[in-house]
Amino acid sequence: MTWFKQVFGFNESTYSETQKRFKVEAEQLLTDSDPPRSFHVGTLSVPSLEELRAQVAALSRPEGTQLTLRTVIADAYALHTWPEWRATIMLAGVAAKVLAGDEESKAA
Structure with missing residues (x-):
């Protein structure tokens, strides 16, 4: 099994075919796989x-926490x-x- 299938649940294909199997809603990357998978995404x-x-x-650290x-x-x-x-x-x-x-x- 490739790393791509292990992570996303389907085999990688051509760029356009692979791209069709993803969609972004709010801050979630959703896959068209069985079962569907979701990943939190952000902005680089x-x-x-x-x-x-x-x-x-400018950050405040909650008491008792450590970075x-x-x-x-x-x-x-x-x-x-x-x-x-x-x-x-x-x-x-x-x-x-x-x-x-x-x-x-x-x-x-």
């Missing part, structure tokens, strides 16, 4: 370090299937490519 943002610092400074950061070296595709990572935010190496691409477009 690429804030500057200054913007991140301002956002963190935990870890570096994990693993297959990013596999991480999406790990139950213990279900409610986490992952930043994979591909994000570095997005950032590099953004910098390249600014330099042009």
Whole structure:
């Protein structure tokens, strides 16, 4: 079984055929599979370090909680299937490519 079928419940096909089997409603990605699956989705943002610092400074932390950061070296595709990572935010190496691409477009 491919990682794609394991995660989404159906085999990946051509881009257009695969795209037809997904739809987004509110902040949910829904699959046309048996059984149907849903995933929480959000928007990719690429804030500057200054913007991140301002956002963190504005946060209030509920008493008794602690933010935990870890570096994990693993297959990013596999991480999406790990139950213990279900409610986490992952930043994979591909994000570095997005950032590099953004910098390249600014330099042009």
